[in-house]
Amino acid sequence: MGIDESTSRRAFITSATAMAATPLVSGSLAGAAPAQAAGSAQVAGSPPGPGRPITPQRPSRALRALLAEIDPRRIEATVRRLAAFGTRHTLSSQDDPVRGIGAARDWIYDQFVGYAAASGGRMTVEKQSYLQEAAPPRIPTPTVITNVVATLHGQHSTTSPQRMYVISGHYDSRVTDVLNATADAPGANDDASGVAVALELARLMATRPIEATVVFTAVAGEEQGLFGSAYQARQYKAAGADVQGMFSDDIVGSSTADDGTRDRRTVRLFVEGVPTSETPEQASVRQSVGGENDSPSRQLGRFVRDVADNDATGMRVRVIYRRDRYLRGSDHISYLREGYPAARFTEPNEDFRHQHQDVRVENGVQFGDLPEFCDFEYIARVARVNGAALWSLAQAPGTPRSVRILTAALTNDTTLRWARGTEPDLAGYEVVWRETTAPEWTHVIPVGDVTEATIDLSKDNVFFGVRAVDRAGHRSPVAFPVPATS
Numbered sequence: 001m002g003i004d005e006s007t008s009r010r011a012f013i014t015s016a017t018a019m020a021a022t023p024l025v026s027g028s029l030a031g032a033a034p035a036q037a038a039g040s041a042q043v044a045g046s047p048p049g050p051g052r053p054i055t056p057q058r059p060s061r062a063l064r065a066l067l068a069e070i071d072p073r074r075i076e077a078t079v080r081r082l083a084a085f086g087t088r089h090t091l092s093s094q095d096d097p098v099r100g101i102g103a104a105r106d107w108i109y110d111q112f113v114g115y116a117a118a119s120g121g122r123m124t125v126e127k128q129s130y131l132q133e134a135a136p137p138r139i140p141t142p143t144v145i146t147n148v149v150a151t152l153h154g155q156h157s158t159t160s161p162q163r164m165y166v167i168s169g170h171y172d173s174r175v176t177d178v179l180n181a182t183a184d185a186p187g188a189n190d191d192a193s194g195v196a197v198a199l200e201l202a203r204l205m206a207t208r209p210i211e212a213t214v215v216f217t218a219v220a221g222e223e224q225g226l227f228g229s230a231y232q233a234r235q236y237k238a239a240g241a242d243v244q245g246m247f248s249d250d251i252v253g254s255s256t257a258d259d260g261t262r263d264r265r266t267v268r269l270f271v272e273g274v275p276t277s278e279t280p281e282q283a284s285v286r287q288s289v290g291g292e293n294d295s296p297s298r299q300l301g302r303f304v305r306d307v308a309d310n311d312a313t314g315m316r317v318r319v320i321y322r323r324d325r326y327l328r329g330s331d332h333i334s335y336l337r338e339g340y341p342a343a344r345f346t347e348p349n350e351d352f353r354h355q356h357q358d359v360r361v362e363n364g365v366q367f368g369d370l371p372e373f374c375d376f377e378y379i380a381r382v383a384r385v386n387g388a389a390l391w392s393l394a395q396a397p398g399t400p401r402s403v404r405i406l407t408a409a410l411t412n413d414t415t416l417r418w419a420r421g422t423e424p425d426l427a428g429y430e431v432v433w434r435e436t437t438a439p440e441w442t443h444v445i446p447v448g449d450v451t452e453a454t455i456d457l458s459k460d461n462v463f464f465g466v467r468a469v470d471r472a473g474h475r476s477p478v479a480f481p482v483p484a485t486s
Contacts, residue, residue, distance in 0.1 A: 049457055051443035054432060056305075057475055059312040062208075063391050067312050069204050070387065072380040078196040079253065079379070080371050081107065083186035088173040090221050091143060091181035101220060104171055105146050108218045111199055112150040119206040123152045130231050138178055138224040147219045147228045150202050154212040154394060163398045164236075165390055166215040166246040167201060168229065168331050169194025170222035173369070175358045178223060184359050188371040191222070193253030194345075197383045201390065210394040211423070212244075222250075222331055223356075229331035237338040244399055245300050245477070246342035247389065248332035252382045253374040257349030264375065266316045266348040267382050271301035272323035276336040285482055290436065293321070294463065294480040296341035299399070302440060303477040304343070308388035315381050318348065341477075345382060396474035397423045400466045404484040405459055414459040416481055417452045418466050425470045431455060432465045432478055441465060441478065 059067070082088065085107075086099040093100030109127055116123035128147040132139055148171075154162070173187025174180070186192075195218045202216035221227030229248075236243055255264040274286070275295045286292065301319045309317040324330055324344055332342035351373070359368030402419040416431060428449040432441040446469075447453040455464070465478035 049433070049443060049462075050455060051431075051433065051445035054441050054444045056310065057307045057392065057473075059307070059310060059388060060472075063388060064312050066204055066208065066391060067384045067387055070200055070380050070383045072376045074203075075196045075200055075379050075383065076371075076374075076376040078111075078199055079188050079192040079374055079376070082171065082192035082195060083188045083371050087175075087181065087183065087185040088171055088187055089181040089185055090139075090145065090172045090224050090227075091179070094144060094146075101172060105148060105220070108148045108171060108195065108199070112148060112202060112216070115199075115203045115206045116150060119152065122209075123150055123202070123206050125150045128232060128235070132221065132227050132231075135225065135227070139221075139227065140179070145221045145228050145231065147217055147232050149232075150216045152202070152205055152210065152214045152216070154210050154214070162242060163212040164215060164241055164243045165212060165393050166217060166243060166335070167198050167249065167386055167390060168217045168219055168246065169196070169198045169249045170220065170228070170331055171195050171218040172220045172223050172228075174223040174356055175368075176356060177358075178356075184368075186359065186369055186371065188354075188369050188374050189253035189347075190251045190355050190369055191249070192371075193251065193374060193379050193382075194249035196379060197249045197252060197386055200380075200383050201387050204387070205390070210391070211396075211425075212394040212398070214390055214394050219331055226329065226331055226334050229334035230337070233334040233338045233340065236340075242398075243335065243340040245389075245393055246332055246335040246340055247386060248330045248342070248344045249346075249382065249386060250330040250344060251346045251350065251355065253379055254347050254351060254354070255375045255378040256351060256373070258351040258353065261349070263348045264378050265314060265381070266318050267385055268318050268320050268346050268348055269301055269304055270320045270322055270324050270332075270344040270346070271295075271297045272336060273298060273321060275339070276323065276333065277339040289483060290463065291480055293439065294465070296399075296477075296480075297336065297343055299465070299477045299480065300341045301343055303393070304385070304389045306475075307392040308385040310388075313381060313384040313388055315385050317385060345386065347378075347382075392474065393477070395470075395472075397421050397426050397468035397470050397476045399477045400429065400468050400479040403466045403479040403481040405464065405481045406484045408484070412458045413454055413456045414464060415452065415454040416464060416466060417484070418479070418481075420449075420451050421468055423468075423470060425472070427469050427471045429453075430467050430469060430475070432467060433457060433462045436461070436463055 085104045088104045094102035112125040173185040219228035305317045332344045335342035357367040406415040431445045434442045468476040
């Protein structure tokens with residue numbers, strides 16, 4: 001909704017005031033004054049300016065407890081069970097009870113239903129099926145494609161539309177010939193590992209109250225061209241769903257590279273810069289004000305590293321400034337095409353002998369995507385990264401909306417305005433900023449429960465953002481402003 005200047009609450013922050021910012025106490029925004037002033041802070045490589053150095057969000061006791069329950073043995077059992085269906089090729093049998101994609105679909109559905117039984121009615125499960133018309137060469141004949149979807153409804157999901165976050169793995173598999181629907185295609189790493197992450201987090205989060213809605217899904221048709229996720233994302237778009245973040249976990253099963261080196265403590269997170277869905281009008285604004293490094297997906301990636309790169313996960317989140325791996329793609333792209341923020345997790349170094357390969361021994365070397373090449377402790381740590389991100393997103397306020405920089409007058413300070421969120425535990429907002437050459441936000445200025453703030457920095461020289469804070473100190477992803485005239 002728009003905010004009229006005469007009714008907006010305002011905060012004026014200038015370095016000339018020489019006043020200290022209202023402190024954060026135990027991660028919570030202290031004080032309810034409508035105007036708070038900030039002193040100067042020095043960050044390495046940056047000139048002094050208003051605010052203080054930005055720091056990561058520390059995991060709460062509740063989050064640590066959730067992450068501690070992630071079980072590598074259950075993850076291993078899931079990967080081995082999915083591999084045991086022989087093949088999960090999208091074109092394989094849909095009615096054989098023991099082999100093929102239909103058997104895998106039904107098993108995943110049953111797992112979600114079992115978790116939903118412990119949710120007190122908050123989790124619903126469905127098979128999302130549609131008939132995909134022939135799309136040569138990879139879908140040669142009309143084929144039913146089914147996504148399995150478990151939706152955990154949040155406590156604040158009574159507003160319309162519901163604020164949602166999605167975690168996905170694809171349960172279809174393939175061998176060297178993408179049309180070979182009969183050969184063994186165990187698909188342990190690609191992508192039983194990602195499905196195992198989604199299932200394990202669904203199991204643990206089903207019993208815990210959350211504020212926003214989280215969707216756990218296993219999609220089909222990925223290897224044939226992202227068909228299942230494309231249908232799913234279109235359905236959400238048509239329904240007006242407020243998807244504020246989506247993660248595809250695709251090939252997260254191994255810590256071992258093709259040369260045998262191991263990296264058990266890193267996961268890659270691919271996040272696009274210029275949005276896939278950018279319109280010509282949006283491109284024109286971006287070219288005028290900058291922001292190539294500030295898409296909603298980039299802000300999502302920064303948020304993940306902020307909440308999940310810590311001792312509670314035991315992982316380093318290596319954010320990659322690309323939409324996906326070189327010339328390749330996963331199911332998050334389907335969401336990007338619909339204008340939703342989305343990112344893709346994958347292991348740090350891949351071994352292509354165990355991806356898209358016929359199961360065989362060649363010159364004494366085992367090929368094929370088999371469970372024996374997975375690292376189940378590593379998958380559990382990737383699940384902790386996902387869990388930290390999803391939990392923090394679902395418990396925090398939503399990303400601020402309608403964030404604008406006012407441009408009616410040319411000045412050497414900057415006035416930002418935004419719409420106030422509707423969360424009942426919303427405490428206020430923070431303005432963040434950084435040098436245009438800095439990849440991460442460096443300074444934060446608490447401005448209180450207001451909808452407008454003036455900062456004593458020129459919009460010509462730095463980038464600004466706004467994030468929301470609740471009474472428990474949970475912070476939302478940052479919203480990047482656009483000119484008020486756009």
